[in-house]
Amino acid sequence: MGPRFHITGIGDVERIEREMPLSERIAFTSTYDVLRWAADAYGDAPALSLIAGGTADEFPRTLGYQAFFKAVTRTANGLASLGLGRRDGVALLMPNLPETHLAIWGAEAVGIAAPINPLLGIDQIAEIAEAADARLIVAPGPMAGSDLWEKALATAERLPAITTVLKVGGGPVDMARHPKVRDFAEVLASSPDDAPVGWTEPQPDDVCAYFHTGGTTGTPKLARHLHRNQVYMGWVLARFVDMSPADCTLSGLPLFHVNAVHVSGLAPFMAGAHVVLASPAGYRNPAVIQNFWRLVERFRVTMFSTVPTVCTALMQVPVAGADLSSLRFAVVGAAPLPVEVIRNFEALTGIRILEGYGLTEGTCASAVNPAFGQPVAGSVGIRFPYQDMKAVIVDGDGAYLRDAAVDEIGVLCLKGPNAIGGYKQERFNKGLFVADGWVSTGDLARIDAQGRIFLAGRAKDLIIRGGHNIDPQSIEDVLHAHPAVALAGAVGRPDAYAGEIPIAYVTLKPGATVTADALKDWARERVSERPAAPAEVIILNEMPVTAIGKIFKPTLRYMATDRVYAGELATLAHEHGLTATVVTGQDGSHGTAAVVTLRRADGSAVPDVQRPALTEAVGHVLGRFPVSHRVAFG
Known part of the structure; x- marks a missing residue:
């Protein structure tokens, strides 16, 4: 792993880059190589645990690092015995289970892992599996309340290229009716755990995973991840937030998504931390939310990765005297987090929220607020070492014109060891790259003189x-x-x-x-x-349409914000005898922003003495929402 970092700002990132090249910091050739090294380094220390019901009182199922690596090797050998090759995909239709990790890392060792959102319909699942050249599909066996087994069988029936359906647990299956079905546990039990059999270890430039992106519905774009992409991602995440064997991370995000795979997977494994799976359904399990603070206390959780909706839900759960002293921070990404939510969450828990930014096309993450630095409201942090980020100005067709100036809003782009080389389907690569290999994120942002990144809306329509x-x-x-x-x-x-x-x-x-x-x-x-x-x-x-007749989505988003904000302010305005007019548009510094104009009901101006209190009151109402606002007085 190398020396631990203590990053407080962009100066530390630049110092790390000057000290030595990345090639001297990372010697791993593949994710399989990482897990073998972790087994040797951390031995029987707990690597992965499952809390099946999501409660704080149950006994967890735990794998130590040595046992975990051996199980990954058995999985890889088992997949190879079923005919998986280096360029073949393994479709994973799985909830959060230890077997999901085994299948991901085992598939990456032998071929290509292709995790799929299990909430999708059969048409989308089959389309993704076919695009990923899937030879095998892994899914939980039949059980009450789950349709994943039926989806897996239907997908295999539609796609002749899928030769095997691996059943993980669940009820019995009539093998005579379903000749493609094999039992996952039985395949592992018959496979050796001491060395690769029937396959050679992958190299840094081999494809290890396809993650579907560009929306979880419609035609999927498969982001092509190489082993070197993922190895860098695990290393930089672990180093940037200073993970160590003393850490325990609670994993509740779904393992079909890059966040859970890396922030709550490969990175802590590389650091020797303990990953606790908070039930197969993760944060979607109500018991996990209701027991969250007790789970933190029980397992001495030091960090967790989450999304804004979970933060909002957790603020409704009383801490009730739970000991949260082990918690260092929470990492939040995937969507903008309103400042009011950050403030309230930190006041409730006493821990810091580290906002971050990433995308599947950047393997997982590209920036985060430093764990040891001073947070800045509205910023998603600074770039990672050895990876560049910049805002660029483009023309109406998305073609590069120039780099944006400091604090000038442009399209956010990234380049470095985590940037993908393209989608698997070549037809989707148009527009992905902007000038000399820079990956366009499709997001608008500005970067200040301290290297801090501030999102300012999305150029794409997701x-x-x-x-x-x-x-x-x-x-x-x-x-x-x-x-x-x-x-x-x-x-x-x-x-x-x-x-x-x-x-x-x-x-x-x-x-x-x-x-x-x-x-x-x-x-x-x-x-x-x-x-x-x-x-x-x-x-x-x-x-609203453009000059060429295309629907102009920004106007629709402005109209939607106007309706929501006006409705939210109606009670406040009535109580103070005011009218509130909301007009949303583009702001030079903040991107999309709403201007709230307050007037007296009779049309006269609001007295100066009342304006500070009214501005604060509007902030309390609208600060819960992601679109920024400012208050004006008519």
């Missing part, structure tokens, strides 16, 4: 609901299929809990009549996954 990516086209296609709809545009509406929730604006065909509620019901019954169901459909007389 709706991010509590860290869950939703392709707006999946909603728009459903609405366009309605006989009364002429145009449909789906956007994210600001939400205090989820960050954004999907809504849609539509215009109707001439002479057509239909209610907004009927269109909402139509869409909710037909979208491919529940999180994408629009919370509201609004009928417009005219759709």
Whole structure:
């Protein structure tokens, strides 16, 4: 692992880079090599535990580092015995189980891991598995309350290239009816754990994983991760936040996502920390949320990775005297975190929230607020060592014009050992790179003189609901299929809990009549996954469009923010005899921002003496939402 870092700001990052090249800091050739080294370095120390029910009183199932590595080797040998090759994919339709980690790292050793969101429909699952060249699919066996086994069988039936369905636990299966099925435990039991059999170890430039991105619905883009990408990611995460064998991380995010795989997986494994899986359903298990602070106390948790919606839910759970003294910090990413939520969460728990930024195209993460530095409100941190980030100015077609100046908003780009070389499907690579190999994140940001990154909206149209990516086209296609709809545009509406929730604006065909509620019901019954169901459909007389007739999404997002903020301020305005007008647009420093103008109901100006208190009151109401605001007085 090398020396531990103590990073407080961009100066420390630059010092680390000057001290020695990255090649002298990282000697690992693959993720399998990392786990072998960890087994030798940490021996029988706990590597991975499962709390099956998500409560604080149950006895965990635990694997030490040596046992974990041996199980990964058995998994790799078992997959090889089933015909998996270096370029073949393993589709993983799994909840958070120790077997999921075995399957991920075993698949990466022999071939290519392809974790899939198990909440997707069969059509999307099959499309991703086919795009990943899957030869095998791994899923839990049949059990009450889960349809994953049925989804796995249906996918294997649709795709002749899938030769084996590996059943993890669950009830019995009629093998005569399902000749592709093999039992995961039996395959491992018959496989050696002391050396590779039938395969050679991967090299740094071998593909190790495909993670689907660009929205969890619609046509998937498969980000191609190499072993060197993931090895760097584990190393830099562990070093940047100073992980060590003394740490314990509670893992509640789903293992089909890069955050859980790296922030709560490879990075702590590289540091010798203890990873505790908080039930197969993770944070989606209500028991985990209700028992969260007791779980922290029981396992002496030092850190956890989460998303804004979970932070909001945890603030509703009383700490109730639980000992949180072990906690160092929480890392939060996936969606913007309102300043008010940070302030309230830190006041409740006494720990720091480290906001970070990352994307699947950057393997996982690219920036985070330093664990030892002074946090700056609104910043997602500073870049990692050996990885560059910059904002660039592009033209209307997304072509590079120039680098942005300090504090000038541009498209955020990254380049370095974590940046992918492209998607598996070549047709998606157009627009991914901006000037000389820089990966365009599609997000707008500014970078200040201290290297701190401030997000300022998204150049791309993804709706991010509590860290869950939703392709707006999946909603728009459903609405366009309605006989009364002429145009449909789906956007994210600001939400205090989820960050954004999907809504849609539509215009109707001439002479057509239909209610907004009927269109909402139509869409909710037909979208491919529940999180994408629009919370509201609004009928417009005219759709905002560009000069070439394309729907102008920024205007729709501004309109959605105006509606939400005006509604939230209605009670406050009434209590003070005021009117509140909200106009959202682009701000030179903050990107998308709302201007709230307060006037007396009779149209006269608000007295100066009242203005500070009213500004603070508006901040308490709107500070829970991700879109920034400022208050003006008419």
